[in-house]
Amino acid sequence: MFVQATIHPLPNPPEGSVKLFDSPGQNIVFATLATNTGIALFEPTGRVAVALAELLAAFLLLIPKTRRSGAGLSFLILAGAVALHLMPDMLGREVPLSLAPGAETDGGQLFALAIAMLAASMLLYVVHPRRR
Helix, strand or coil, X not given: CHHHHHCCCCCCCCCCCCCCCCCCCCCHHHHHHHHHHCCHHHCCHHHHHHHHHXXXXXXXXXXHHHHHHHHHHHHHHHHHHHHHHCCCCCCCCCCECCCCCCCCECCCHXXXXXXXXXXXXXXXXXXXXXXX
């Protein structure tokens, strides 16, 4: 999920859904955060910082010796995402599908995905053996 959301290896990604390659102000989630909070650092600075942290977590998850650290970093990233989704003044459970006023929402799919990935990160952190 982290690689898909940051660099999107598939051709023709949806507009506003790729963290590292969207134009400034075009990423739907971070533009919504910047608009709702009035904090301009969310877009594009926060978006790029989160994307780099997600890529680092994905890389750490691939290597067996650092898998537990990757799960911990993944847990922290996703805990922040879930926290932002639970604050209706910041992001809310339903994210708009475009930046146009009155756009349809995703019906909470992004929120559900964040919760599922948070649970998977917690499970991997607990189940994976510690280094000796």
